[in-house]
Amino acid sequence: MDFDLTPEQSDLRDAVAALGRRYGHEYFIGKAKAGEHTTELWAEAGKLGYLGVSIPTEYGGGGGGITDLTIVCEELSATGSPLLLLVVSPAIVATILARHGTEAQRTEFLPRLADGSLLIAFAITEPEAGSNFHRLGTVAQRDGDEWVLNGRKCFISGVDHADYVMVVARTADAATGKLVPALFLVPTDAAGLTKSKLDMEIVSPEKQWLLYLDDVRLPADALVGDGDAGLPALFAGLNPERITVAAMSAGTGRYALERASRYTATRQVWGRPIGTHQGVAHPLAHAAIQVELARLMVYKAATLYDAGRDLEAGVAANMAKYATADAAALAVDTAIQAHGGNGMTTEYGVATLLGAVRAGRIAPVSREMILNFVSQHVLGQEKSY
Numbered sequence: 001m002d003f004d005l006t007p008e009q010s011d012l013r014d015a016v017a018a019l020g021r022r023y024g025h026e027y028f029i030g031k032a033k034a035g036e037h038t039t040e041l042w043a044e045a046g047k048l049g050y051l052g053v054s055i056p057t058e059y060g061g062g063g064g065g066i067t068d069l070t071i072v073c074e075e076l077s078a079t080g081s082p083l084l085l086l087v088v089s090p091a092i093v094a095t096i097l098a099r100h101g102t103e104a105q106r107t108e109f110l111p112r113l114a115d116g117s118l119l120i121a122f123a124i125t126e127p128e129a130g131s132n133f134h135r136l137g138t139v140a141q142r143d144g145d146e147w148v149l150n151g152r153k154c155f156i157s158g159v160d161h162a163d164y165v166m167v168v169a170r171t172a173d174a175a176t177g178k179l180v181p182a183l184f185l186v187p188t189d190a191a192g193l194t195k196s197k198l199d200m201e202i203v204s205p206e207k208q209w210l211l212y213l214d215d216v217r218l219p220a221d222a223l224v225g226d227g228d229a230g231l232p233a234l235f236a237g238l239n240p241e242r243i244t245v246a247a248m249s250a251g252t253g254r255y256a257l258e259r260a261s262r263y264t265a266t267r268q269v270w271g272r273p274i275g276t277h278q279g280v281a282h283p284l285a286h287a288a289i290q291v292e293l294a295r296l297m298v299y300k301a302a303t304l305y306d307a308g309r310d311l312e313a314g315v316a317a318n319m320a321k322y323a324t325a326d327a328a329a330l331a332v333d334t335a336i337q338a339h340g341g342n343g344m345t346t347e348y349g350v351a352t353l354l355g356a357v358r359a360g361r362i363a364p365v366s367r368e369m370i371l372n373f374v375s376q377h378v379l380g381q382e383k384s385y
């Protein structure tokens with residue numbers, strides 16, 4: 001059992017942390033509050049190769065694994081810049097295309113996903129279906145050489161500055177006629193695709209959108225992979241999504257605890273730093289333990305995934321996502337408490353993360369659905385729903 005990163009991964013971690021520190025949480029929050037995107041940070045991360053670390057070298061990436069992308073997600077979050085679209089464009093979409101895209105799709109999209117010049121959002125959630133993926137109502141019908149898509153999606157992150165959205169739809173299986181999942185690359189300026197912004201209580205540069213697909217016509221090659229790729233392609237994105245979201249939560253927890261520790265080591269109320277009071281230090285220490293425990297599961301999941309042990313990685317990824325969401329929420333809450341009134345100010349940069357860490361218990365898969373998964377697949381209980 002090896003708990004050390006490789007020398008290359010350690011270098012990656014230090015370099016990403018240095019980039020994140022150069023921008024800082026103030027930059028991230030400033031952009032969010034101004035309704036702008038973290039374009040400069042994204043572009044620089046792309047130029048330095050951090051967005052493409054897990055993309056194969058023949059398509060312009062770094063040739064590493066999800067562990068490397070996990071490091072990028074964790075370190076940027078640990079410096080106060082949890083870039084949500086890391087989970088979407090490099091983790092979900094690039095993995096799906098690298099594993100299941102056609103050669104033409106890999107050649108066209110992966111190099112630009114790797115350098116950050118292309119952004120692809122990911123749309124699965126629907127208002128009616130919710131967590132029940134079997135109820136997806138977005139349908140793709142074949143019409144000659146084209147596909148015609150109709151349906152609605154909700155909570156889709158980053159559509160306003162994405163070039164494409166990878167849309168999960170259902171299409172009739174050629175052999176059985178049954179509706180099966182299929183993924184499509186839809187340009188965000190496609191005729192028939194409209195969006196409206198959801199007002200969310202999360203301070204983030206990435207906004208969530210409702211998407212309406214009304215007779216969106218796409219060429220045949222907008223279908224990801226060949227005709228049978230749908231379900232395996234969709235599953236290929238799930239573990240990287242959960243692992244990188246978990247890494248962002250772990251990083252955010254670390255960030256909050258670092259801010260709090262700095263504060264409690266210097267703030268004096270009774271003539272000594274407040275960190276000398278165990279009532280202040282112990283909750284922070286407890287949160288630090290929870291974050292570190294959860295982090296271990298993130299790297300276990302990433303390691304299993306990179307070893308090609310998808311089923312075990314799935315269990316670990318779900319557990320990591322569950323545990324880091326709770327640990328991050330605890331860390332941010334405890335860090336706010338340790339700051340007193342300053343904890344609620346924008347200046348001290350902790351309460352700004354409340355919405356985002358809370359959302360970690362809901363998206364991309366809720367804690368209840370993870371408990372369902374663990375009950376069924378780890379504890380052998382009958383499916384309850």
Ligand SMILES: Cc1cc2nc3c(=O)[nH]c(=O)nc-3n(C[C@H](O)[C@H](O)[C@H](O)COP(=O)(O)OP(=O)(O)OC[C@H]3O[C@@H](n4cnc5c(N)ncnc54)[C@H](O)[C@@H]3O)c2cc1C
Nearest residue numbers: 122123124125130131155156157359363364365366368385
């Ligand atoms: C900030 C943010 C960003 C997002 N970005 C994206 C994105 O980019 N792309 C995308 O496709 N989606 C995105 N989502 C959507 C997200 O994945 C969903 O919100 C999530 O999967 C939960 O689905 P739902 O909101 O429909 O909740 P519902 O399914 O309606 O669930 C509501 C509640 O009921 C519980 N519940 C439901 N079924 C069961 C059951 N069988 N057993 C026990 N409890 C149950 C849930 O756990 C939850 O607590 C985003 C969401 C947020 C908040």
